Amino acid sequence: LKKRSKRPDVIFRKPDRFIWLRLGIVAVSLFIWQYLVWRGGKITLVLPSPLEIIKGIWVQISSGTILPHVGVTFYEVLIGYILAIGFGVGFGLILGGFRYLTDVFEPILLAAYTIPKIILYPIILMIFGIGINSKISLAAIHGIFPILLGTIVGSKGVNRTFIRVAQSMNARSFQIYWKVYLPCIVLPLFVGLRIGLSLAIIGAIIGEFFEAKIGLGYLISYYQSRASISQMYVVITLIIIIVLSVNEVMRRVELWLTRWKV
Amino acid sequence: LVINAPSKIFWGCFEKIISGEFFSRARITGLEILISFAITLVLGTSLGILLWELKDMGKVLESFVMIFYSVPTILFYPLFAVSLGIGIAPVICVAVIMGVLPIILNIRAGLTDVQPVFLNVARSMNANRRQIFFKVLLPAATPIIFSGIKMGFVFMLVGVLSMEFLIPFDGLGYLVYWGYFIFDTVTLYAGITYIILISVGALYILTLIEKKIKKA
Numbered sequence: 001l002k003k004r005s006k007r008p009d010v011i012f013r014k015p016d017r018f019i020w021l022r023l024g025i026v027a028v029s030l031f032i033w034q035y036l037v038w039r040g041g042k043i044t045l046v047l048p049s050p051l052e053i054i055k056g057i058w059v060q061i062s063s064g065t066i067l068p069h070v071g072v073t074f075y076e077v078l079i080g081y082i083l084a085i086g087f088g089v090g091f092g093l094i095l096g097g098f099r100y101l102t103d104v105f106e107p108i109l110l111a112a113y114t115i116p117k118i119i120l121y122p123i124i125l126m127i128f129g130i131g132i133n134s135k136i137s138l139a140a141i142h143g144i145f146p147i148l149l150g151t152i153v154g155s156k157g158v159n160r161t162f163i164r165v166a167q168s169m170n171a172r173s174f175q176i177y178w179k180v181y182l183p184c185i186v187l188p189l190f191v192g193l194r195i196g197l198s199l200a201i202i203g204a205i206i207g208e209f210f211e212a213k214i215g216l217g218y219l220i221s222y223y224q225s226r227a228s229i230s231q232m233y234v235v236i237t238l239i240i241i242i243v244l245s246v247n248e249v250m251r252r253v254e255l256w257l258t259r260w261k262v
Numbered sequence: 263l264v265i266n267a268p269s270k271i272f273w274g275c276f277e278k279i280i281s282g283e284f285f286s287r288a289r290i291t292g293l294e295i296l297i298s299f300a301i302t303l304v305l306g307t308s309l310g311i312l313l314w315e316l317k318d319m320g321k322v323l324e325s326f327v328m329i330f331y332s333v334p335t336i337l338f339y340p341l342f343a344v345s346l347g348i349g350i351a352p353v354i355c356v357a358v359i360m361g362v363l364p365i366i367l368n369i370r371a372g373l374t375d376v377q378p379v380f381l382n383v384a385r386s387m388n389a390n391r392r393q394i395f396f397k398v399l400l401p402a403a404t405p406i407i408f409s410g411i412k413m414g415f416v417f418m419l420v421g422v423l424s425m426e427f428l429i430p431f432d433g434l435g436y437l438v439y440w441g442y443f444i445f446d447t448v449t450l451y452a453g454i455t456y457i458i459l460i461s462v463g464a465l466y467i468l469t470l471i472e473k474k475i476k477k478a
Contacts, residue, residue, distance in 0.1 A: 018318070018321065018322045018325075021319075021322050022322055022325065022326075025322070025323075025326070046341075046344065046345035047345075110465070111461075111462045111465055111466075114416045114419075114420065114461050114462070114464075114465050115420075115457070115458050115461050115462070116419075116420040116423045116424040116427075116457065116461065118424045118427055118428070119423065119424065119427055119435070119438055119453075119454050119457050119458075120454065121427075122438060122439075122441065122442035122450055122454075123264065123265075123450070123454070125442070126264040126442075126447075127264055198332065198334065201334070202334040202336060202337065205334075205337060206336065206337075206424075206428070209340070209428070210428065220337075220340055221340070224340045224343075224344060227344070229341070229344055229345075232340055232341060232344070233341070236337055236338065236340075236341065239334075239337055240333050240334075240337070243332070243333065243334060244329065244332060244333065247332045
């Protein structure tokens with residue numbers, strides 16, 4: 001889990017001095033892309049131009065064809081993510097609270113984190129069927145490991161003295177969790193929550209892609225089967241915009257929650 | 263029907279090895295892993311060093327690499343499958359993109375974070391650029407660089423194995439797909455077991471190497 005050295009004070013920090021250079025690079029690369037497609041040739045077969053993609057996104061949203069798919073995927077990610085948080089934080093607190101359990105389970109969980117979870121999808125499909133339940137479980141399985149590991153890493157780092165001090169002041173156990181544990185583990189926990197959310201989104205979409213009747217992943221595979229590449233780009237661009245903005249929001253919240261840390 | 267007993271899975275794995283199916287499939291997977299890792303390493307190292315050399319410009323470009331890092335690359339795979347065809351090429355493409363980003367970021371971070379004192383000492387001893395790079399910068403940055411390579415390898419492995427499952431043509435991932443497709447749970451579980459063993463084994467070996475490097 002990454003460490004951050006500089007912490008801005010507010011959520012909406014001022015852009016740094018490189019902002020124009022960044023925007024310039026983006027503009028130039030988009031222009032080159034547009035130019036390559038305008039020039040025509042073989043590349044138009046596999047790559048639509050940026051303007052076409054923007055137009056496609058507008059058409060998809062204004063005609064409303066994409067909305068039910070977004071809704072279903074959102075529902076799957078939401079339920080899967082809630083499950084992942086519940087189990088992840090719960091087990092994480094239990095495992096992280098006891099030195100022995102942490103030492104036993106952390107290597108196992110790290111190893112499980114690196115397994116490509118999509119490989120387990122056939123088993124999930126056989127258990128839950130091809131409805132949305134299988135996508136919810138795939139999203140939850142994708143999301144749970146970073147959350148679990150973040151909680152464990154966090155509660156391992158809680159200073160025992162703080163807990164003793166709280167106990168000597170007659171704090172109840174829920175007070176200890178709320179006032180001592182939570183502030184201490186908030187940084188690693190939130191890193192886990194952020195990574196877990198983007199993994200849960202990936203899990204749900206990949207699950208839909210493989211076997212589904214509705215959802216954003218299904219939409220991509222539908223356009224793939226009809227070989228309409230520009231529409232595939234439209235849906236994928238939309239997904240990427242969603243994931244990036246979710247990630248950015250989570251990162252800002254993370255900075256804001258931990259602004260008192262050095 | 264759905265959950266198999268471990269003993270049955272074990273014998274299934276064993277049978278696949280005896281019949282030679284395991285080796286013919288694993289050869290493709292191994293080939294993909296080797297090619298992807300070679301490309302990932304060369305590309306990641308050179309781009310990382312390039313970004314470090316570019317100083318401020320590298321900082322700007324780094325933020326783009328970071329953005330790419332949080333984009334789920336695996337979602338691009340239908341595009342690669344359509345434009346490169348079903349086969350080994352899209353697998354390697356996705357795996358390389360997934361693996362190369364942490365290596366670039368960590369090499370740049372590792373080289374940038376080397377304490378300036380080391381560099382000043384080396385310069386005061388009249389070391390030339392080449393000597394500074396190989397004798398001072400590289401050893402000082404090795405732990406960070408290696409953890410980047412480890413992450414890159416793990417991501418690349420995930421890329422290869424899941425792509426084989428998603429674009430079924432051959433390899434161990436195909437075993438899982440085929441087992442699901444014809445509802446042959448023994449094959450399915452055997453494939454899953456091989457893949458889990460490979461990823462856990464790779465992680466274990468990398469962790470051992472990392473420990474050795476940290477000790478040195």
